[in-house]
Amino acid sequence: MTLKLTNLDVLKGQLIVSAQAYPGEPMRDPRTTAQVAASAVIGGAAAVRVQGIADIQFTRSAVEVPVIGLWKDGHDGVFITPTLRHALACANAGAHIVAIDGTRRPRPDGLDLAATIAGIHAESNALVMADCGSPADAAAAAEAGADLLGTTLAGYSGERTKTQGPDLDMLAQIVAADLGLPLIAEGRIHTPAQARQALDAGAFAVVVGTAITHPASITGWFKDALSA
Numbered sequence: 001m002t003l004k005l006t007n008l009d010v011l012k013g014q015l016i017v018s019a020q021a022y023p024g025e026p027m028r029d030p031r032t033t034a035q036v037a038a039s040a041v042i043g044g045a046a047a048v049r050v051q052g053i054a055d056i057q058f059t060r061s062a063v064e065v066p067v068i069g070l071w072k073d074g075h076d077g078v079f080i081t082p083t084l085r086h087a088l089a090c091a092n093a094g095a096h097i098v099a100i101d102g103t104r105r106p107r108p109d110g111l112d113l114a115a116t117i118a119g120i121h122a123e124s125n126a127l128v129m130a131d132c133g134s135p136a137d138a139a140a141a142a143e144a145g146a147d148l149l150g151t152t153l154a155g156y157s158g159e160r161t162k163t164q165g166p167d168l169d170m171l172a173q174i175v176a177a178d179l180g181l182p183l184i185a186e187g188r189i190h191t192p193a194q195a196r197q198a199l200d201a202g203a204f205a206v207v208v209g210t211a212i213t214h215p216a217s218i219t220g221w222f223k224d225a226l227s228a
């Protein structure tokens with residue numbers, strides 16, 4: 001069993017890089033994910049976030065920093081590590097932190113968030129990051145026993161308008177609620193300045209994915225600028 005991550009201070013004020021490729025894409029290979037994650041660590045990432053069981057396994061072997069693991073199943077509704085079974089598979093693959101859907105929506109296995117988190121804590125050493133879509137989600141996830149909160153699902157769960165950049169207003173509301181848990185800013189942070197803004201708004205750490213690890217999207221941004 002993976003050793004428990006006991007000191008989250010290693011993540012305080014730090015950059016976490018999410019490396020994910022989507023089904024059908026050329027980079028959708030766990031070895032590639034691990035190489036991209038290891039490259040991010042060379043650049044200064046204090047932790048990495050990867051999707052898929054094999055990706056978690058390969059990445060664990062490739063980096064020495066904490067690994068946040070998730071398993072996306074589908075792309076609508078509750079799809080980020082939707083059930084306790086998915087979460088335990090991520091933990092067993094070596095994730096130090098398992099990121100799960102942290103919204104108040106019904107989950108496919110019928111367990112509520114508190115029971116899901118209790119099950120992860122009972123059967124693994126993994127900490128739980130609740131990916132939230134609103135301030136109300138964050139409050140409920142804190143109550144349900146999450147170890148960390150993330151703004152990951154802001155604009156994706158139907159509760160918040162999808163902002164072009166990060167949803168700093170949601171971040172500020174959760175910070176103001178003073179829930180007593182590390183709050184990770186995640187979602188549409190596309191520039192170093194936005195990452196800095198998120199920290200200044202009270203985030204404990206910042207996750208950047210697409211803008212660092214998804215060349216197809218980044219290329220499209222440049223292409224659009226040239227054809228505008």
Ligand SMILES: CC(=O)N[C@H](C=O)[C@@H](O)[C@H](O)[C@H](O)COP(=O)(O)O
Pocket residue numbers: 018020070080152153156186187188189207208209210211
């Ligand atoms: C909503 C959803 O499915 N988010 C996923 C969660 O793991 C990933 O697709 C994102 O890339 C990740 O959250 C990082 O965000 P961004 O790529 O915007 O920096």
